[in-house]
Amino acid sequence: MSKHNAPVFKANLVSESRNIPIEAIYSSRYSLKVKFVNGVKTDNGSRFKKMVFKKNGEEIAVGPCQYIVPSGDNGRLGRLIFSKDIYDLDSLFFENKLEKLQSDFFNLALILTHKDKIKKEFKEYTANLTYDLSVYKNLFDSLDAKYTNEPDTVKAVIQRTIIENEGRKFMRFMDNKLRDFESIVISYSRKEHERHGYYLRRQLWDFIVCAPFMARTNLKPRNYSGDSIMMRMIYDNDYMGDSTFAKLMHKHPIEHPAAQAVRNRRRMIGKILNHYKQSAKTGTSKKIKVLSAACGPAFELNDVLKSPRDCAKFHFTLLDQDEKALDEAKVLIAQIEKKFDTKIEVDYLNESVRTMLATPKLNKMWGEFDYIYSMGLFDYLTPPVAKAVIEKLYQILKPGGEMVVGNFHISNSSRFYMEYWLDWVLFYRTEQEFLDLLKGVPSAETRISFEDTGNQMFLHVKNTLTKK
Amino acid sequence: MLHAKWMLVQIYTKLCTNLKEIGVPMKNSIEFNVEPDWDEIEKIRNQSVDFLQSHRFSDDTVHSLSMIISELIENGLKYGDFKLIENKIVVTIKIESRNVTIEVFNPVDGGAQPHLVRLDKMIQWIRGYQDPFEAYIERLKEVSKKPIFDTESGIGLVRIAYEGKALLDFFVSENNMLNVSVVSNIET
Numbered sequence: 116m117s118k119h120n121a122p123v124f125k126a127n128l129v130s131e132s133r134n135i136p137i138e139a140i141y142s143s144r145y146s147l148k149v150k151f152v153n154g155v156k157t158d159n160g161s162r163f164k165k166m167v168f169k170k171n172g173e174e175i176a177v178g179p180c181q182y183i184v185p186s187g188d189n190g191r192l193g194r195l196i197f198s199k200d201i202y203d204l205d206s207l208f209f210e211n212k213l214e215k216l217q218s219d220f221f222n223l224a225l226i227l228t229h230k231d232k233i234k235k236e237f238k239e240y241t242a243n244l245t246y247d248l249s250v251y252k253n254l255f256d257s258l259d260a261k262y263t264n265e266p267d268t269v270k271a272v273i274q275r276t277i278i279e280n281e282g283r284k285f286m287r288f289m290d291n292k293l294r295d296f297e298s299i300v301i302s303y304s305r306k307e308h309e310r311h312g313y314y315l316r317r318q319l320w321d322f323i324v325c326a327p328f329m330a331r332t333n334l335k336p337r338n339y340s341g342d343s344i345m346m347r348m349i350y351d352n353d354y355m356g357d358s359t360f361a362k363l364m365h366k367h368p369i370e371h372p373a374a375q376a377v378r379n380r381r382r383m384i385g386k387i388l389n390h391y392k393q394s395a396k397t398g399t400s401k402k403i404k405v406l407s408a409a410c411g412p413a414f415e416l417n418d419v420l421k422s423p424r425d426c427a428k429f430h431f432t433l434l435d436q437d438e439k440a441l442d443e444a445k446v447l448i449a450q451i452e453k454k455f456d457t458k459i460e461v462d463y464l465n466e467s468v469r470t471m472l473a474t475p476k477l478n479k480m481w482g483e484f485d486y487i488y489s490m491g492l493f494d495y496l497t498p499p500v501a502k503a504v505i506e507k508l509y510q511i512l513k514p515g516g517e518m519v520v521g522n523f524h525i526s527n528s529s530r531f532y533m534e535y536w537l538d539w540v541l542f543y544r545t546e547q548e549f550l551d552l553l554k555g556v557p558s559a560e561t562r563i564s565f566e567d568t569g570n571q572m573f574l575h576v577k578n579t580l581t582k583k
Numbered sequence: 584m585l586h587a588k589w590m591l592v593q594i595y596t597k598l599c600t601n602l603k604e605i606g607v608p609m610k611n612s613i614e615f616n617v618e619p620d621w622d623e624i625e626k627i628r629n630q631s632v633d634f635l636q637s638h639r640f641s642d643d644t645v646h647s648l649s650m651i652i653s654e655l656i657e658n659g660l661k662y663g664d665f666k667l668i669e670n671k672i673v674v675t676i677k678i679e680s681r682n683v684t685i686e687v688f689n690p691v692d693g694g695a696q697p698h699l700v701r702l703d704k705m706i707q708w709i710r711g712y713q714d715p716f717e718a719y720i721e722r723l724k725e726v727s728k729k730p731i732f733d734t735e736s737g738i739g740l741v742r743i744a745y746e747g748k749a750l751l752d753f754f755v756s757e758n759n760m761l762n763v764s765v766v767s768n769i770e771t
Contacts, residue, residue: 218724219724221723222720222724225720226720229716305748305768308713309713309714309716310714310716312713312714313713313714313716313717335711338704338707338708338711339707339708339711340711436703467703468754469703469752469753469755470699470700470754470755472754472756472757473755473756473757473759474757475757495707495710496752497684497750497751497764497766498682498684498764498766499684499752499754499762499764499766500752500753500754500762503754503756503762504754534713535713538711538712538713539713540710540711540712540713542750
């Protein structure tokens with residue numbers, strides 16, 4: 116049903132003494148137009164206990180409500196407006212839900228009491244930080260206002276100068292504040308982290324949402340953390356935002372070690388695949404089959420496919436649950452194909468790893484792979500699922516084939532920043548817990564490595580069965 | 584037969600308690616084979632409580648974990664495929680150094696696919712919040728927008744995350760067994 120064809124339905128306006136049949140016409144999100152039938156009318160301002168109507172055979176009563184004829188609207192239809200619970204007619208007619216405008220208030224008491232167990236030192240810290248951030252914001256905003264009428268090129272240079280001077284000092288202030296913050300929360304239990312994180316985000320919300328990266332990690336428009344747009348922001352590692360302050364708030368988490376680790380792992384995959392290509396014993400006509408599980412937009416392929424010869428050497432299978440991320444990967448592949456005027460063999464699989472595991476004989480469907488890699492997937496899988504996924508991936512690894520999967524280490528130095536400010540929670544592992552995922556799998560040779568920041572851990576796996 | 588099985592579990596958990604009291608290491612995991620019968624929920628919940636109490640978890644933790652077990656069995660009963668008499672729900676509880684892991688397995692058929700897609704989205708959405716309280720509030724808001732023709736609230740999974748203080752996940756294995764797992768952090 117579309118809003119352009121406003122729904123009309125038969126209803127009755129019911130009060131203690133009257134039951135008036137009407138035709139109710141969807142008029143706006145919170146009001147209906149009323150057309151009287153059978154010649155029975157009512158006066159402007161009349162109140163009714165309820166309006167009763169049928170929807171798909173079900174009797175629905177909403178109310179109380181009032182009939183109002185807007186002044187100067189002689190001859191036009193009057194409106195019915197709800198006078199206690201204000202019903203959302205868009206939800207009712209277009210989503211089959213009975214929603215009230217005030218429904219957010221139902222949980223008010225619960226939300227207000229959620230702050231009761233916040234520790235005093237944390238409240239003090241947050242209050243001071245809120246004050247400091249608002250001072251910084253006002254200063255940067257007033258500078259922005261002073262040069263706002265300059266030509267664009269001049270504005271850009273001025274802003275860059277401010278960022279490189281006062282901006283970098285602000286970044287150092289943020290670093291110091293985060294160090295203080297970590298020393299406060301380090302001993303908190305998981306439950307306390309959750310509760311205090313919620314409190315911090317409520318207090319700093321306006322500062323958080325002005326920064327594009329922080330806004331996205333918090334709002335999660337695709338309903339999960341670490342989507343391809345967030346990844347692109349991390350890779351770009353640039354200043355983004357509508358103001359100088361917003362740009363700085365955007366850039367700060369992107370310079371943090373965990374984000375650097377993400378950039379490092381992308382480079383590492385490029386290096387590994389290039390190295391694998393050089394050392395692969397496959398004949399010249401045989402392509403190297405590579406699977407990227409939870410591939411995202413597969414930006415790393417830019418670092419791998421650097422010539423027409425590279426493009427001819429690989430056959431990629433890109434698997435992701437997010438169709439939009441796969442579309443971005445398709446665009447990237449098309450750009451590389453255009454650049455080198457060649458075709459790249461790529462299969463795209465839009466599937467969730469959690470349900471993929473049900474597919475019997477996956478090797479018959481997807482084939483077997485020389486190399487499998489997965490970054491940014493195992494950080495979200497609990498042990499039972501992680502074990503099932505890695506074992507399944509191992510099953511489709513060719514004898515002699517290799518696999519590398521990433522997982523943030525339990526000592527991730529950006530952990531609290533990510534959890535509290537970015538609302539970004541990962542499943543962290545120790546080296547042993549990571550190795551244990553393939554424990555008992557015969558022929559799997561495993562080892563652990565780290566990238567330069569030491570935050571991101573890699574499990575390297577080799578299928579030691581010899582090639583046929 | 585079922586009564587005898589129940590008695591054995593009672594004896595086992597009592598024995599575990601006694602062994603722990605005298606410092607003898609005890610089994611850190613337990614498995615229940617659950618008949619697809621709504622009356623089984625309470626029984627397994629009680630047996631789980633005994634097992635967890637034998638490991639001296641706090642009352643709060645025991646309550647949270649046993650609530651999770653009930654919710655997951657209920658989920659299994661709702662969406663499981665029990666056309667074959669041998670099809671059952673299997674519940675395991677594993678106690679490790681940092682976590683307690685609860686896994687509930689049940690067979691599913693092709694008809695469960697829409698449920699699995701919903702489950703996948705729901706679990707990722709819940710786990711997108713640092714504080715499951717936020718997911719709980721959001722879900723309550725959704726539930727207050729009372730669906731007119733749909734009775735599924737989805738509040739059970741959010742309760743597991745929020746009240747159960749646990750991380751939810753799932754996968755479907757090759758033999759069409761749905762494995763819903765919950766990892767609960769042991770607070771020290």
